[in-house]
Amino acid sequence: MAFREYKIGARLFGLALGGSMMITLYMPSLNIVEVASTETGLRKGLSYGRVGGFSVEDPFLQGEGKPKTVMLSQDPSTGQAIEPVYAYVYEAGTPFTSSIRHPRILGAGVKDLSLEQGRIGEANQASGAVFVVAEGSWNGESVSYIENATATRNWSPDAVLSAAGDANTRYIGSGKIMFVREGCWWCHTLLPEETQDWQVFGVPPRLGDYNSESPTAFGSDRKAPDLLHVGSRNSSREWMMMHFFNPRLVQPHSIMPRYDYLWGDNDAAGNRIDFVQWRNEYNAYVSGARVYPPEVPEPAADSEARYLIDFVLSLK
Numbered sequence: 001m002a003f004r005e006y007k008i009g010a011r012l013f014g015l016a017l018g019g020s021m022m023i024t025l026y027m028p029s030l031n032i033v034e035v036a037s038t039e040t041g042l043r044k045g046l047s048y049g050r051v052g053g054f055s056v057e058d059p060f061l062q063g064e065g066k067p068k069t070v071m072l073s074q075d076p077s078t079g080q081a082i083e084p085v086y087a088y089v090y091e092a093g094t095p096f097t098s099s100i101r102h103p104r105i106l107g108a109g110v111k112d113l114s115l116e117q118g119r120i121g122e123a124n125q126a127s128g129a130v131f132v133v134a135e136g137s138w139n140g141e142s143v144s145y146i147e148n149a150t151a152t153r154n155w156s157p158d159a160v161l162s163a164a165g166d167a168n169t170r171y172i173g174s175g176k177i178m179f180v181r182e183g184c185w186w187c188h189t190l191l192p193e194e195t196q197d198w199q200v201f202g203v204p205p206r207l208g209d210y211n212s213e214s215p216t217a218f219g220s221d222r223k224a225p226d227l228l229h230v231g232s233r234n235s236s237r238e239w240m241m242m243h244f245f246n247p248r249l250v251q252p253h254s255i256m257p258r259y260d261y262l263w264g265d266n267d268a269a270g271n272r273i274d275f276v277q278w279r280n281e282y283n284a285y286v287s288g289a290r291v292y293p294p295e296v297p298e299p300a301a302d303s304e305a306r307y308l309i310d311f312v313l314s315l316k
C-alpha cells in the first residue's frame with residue numbers, strides 16, 4: 001500500500017504527542033512552593049541577603065545592603081565559650097532575605113519551626129537582627145530551621161560583630177554581587193550535572209538549596225571548572241588572592257581575565273597599590289629577567305576583592 005510508512009509514522013507521532021499532552025495535563029506536577037528548604041538553602045539565603053542583582057538598595061552592584069556572616073565561638077551576650085556557629089548579621093536597616101520576609105517560601109515544616117521556635121516573625125529590619133541555623137524535629141524528622149538569635153539569645157548585631165572581629169567576618173553576600181556583576185558565570189557554572197561531573201565537581205545541588213536565593217547563577221555554557229563546591233577542593237585564601245589578581249601567576253596558560261581592579265586603590269595596610277610598577281615587574285618575570293613574580297597585595301577589608309574571595313571560599 002502506498003504511503004504505508006507515513007501512516008504508521010503519523011499514528012506513532014499522534015500517540016507520542018497525545019501521550020505527552022496527557023502527562024503534562026493530568027500527572028500531578030511538582031509544586032515548587034511546597035519544596036522545603038535544605039540546610040544549604042537556609043545558609044545561602046541568610047548569607048546572600050535580599051536580591052543579589054539590580055536592586056534599590058544597590059543600584060550599581062557594589063555589594064551594599066548585604067548581611068555579614070561571622071563565625072562565633074563565644075556567646076556575645078554572656079561571654080561564655082560555645083560550639084562554633086555561623087551567625088548571619090543584619091545590621092540596622094539591612095534588607096532581610098526573602099525567606100524572613102515571606103516565611104512561606106521555606107516550605108512546610110521549616111516555615112513552622114522557624115516561626116514557632118525560631119521566632120523569625122519578631123525580627124525587625126529597622127533595628128537589625130542576627131540569625132543562626134538550628135536543628136529541630138518535625139513529624140519525627142530532623143529539620144533545619146532559622147532561629148532569630150536576637151529574640152532567642154539576646155544577640156544584637158553590634159555585639160556579634162565585635163565578638164567575632166574582622167578575622168572571623170565574611171562578606172559573602174557582597175561577594176555574590178561581585179560574582180554576578182563581573183560575569184564569572186560566562187565561563188563558570190554553579191551546577192554540577194548528574195553525570196561524570198560528580199567525580200570532579202561534587203554532588204549536584206537539590207531543589208531545596210535555592211528557596212531564598214535570587215538570582216541563581218547557574219551559568220549556561222561552561223568554559224571553565226564548575227565552582228559550586230570549589231571551596232572544598234581549594235580553601236586557600238592565598239591562592240585565591242593570587243589567582244584573582246592575575247590567574248597566570250598560578251595557572252600559566254589560564255584564559256581567565258585578571259580582576260586586579262577589584263583591589264581598589266589601597267591594600268590592607270592602607271598603602272597605595274602601584275599597578276603600573278606591578279605589571280612592569282610581572283612582565284620582567286614573564287620574560288625571564290626576574291626569578292620571582294612580584295608580591296600580590298593583601299586586599300583591604302572593605303575591598304571588592306575581599307568580598308569576592310569570601311564568596312568563592314564559601315562555596316563548599
Ligand code: HEC
Nearest residue numbers: 182183184186187223224225230234247251254255256257
Ligand atoms: C574567560 C573565562 C573566565 C572568566 C570570565 C572567569 N574565569 Fe575563572 N577560570 C577560568 C578558567 C579557564 C579556569 C581554569 C584555569 C585557571 O585556574 O585559571 C578558571 C579557574 C577559576 C577558579 C579555580 C577553579 C578550581 O577548580 O580550582 C576559580 C575559583 C575561578 N576561576 C573563579 C572565577 C571568578 C570568581 C570569576 C569572576 C570574577 C571568574 N573565575 C571569571 C575562566 C574564567
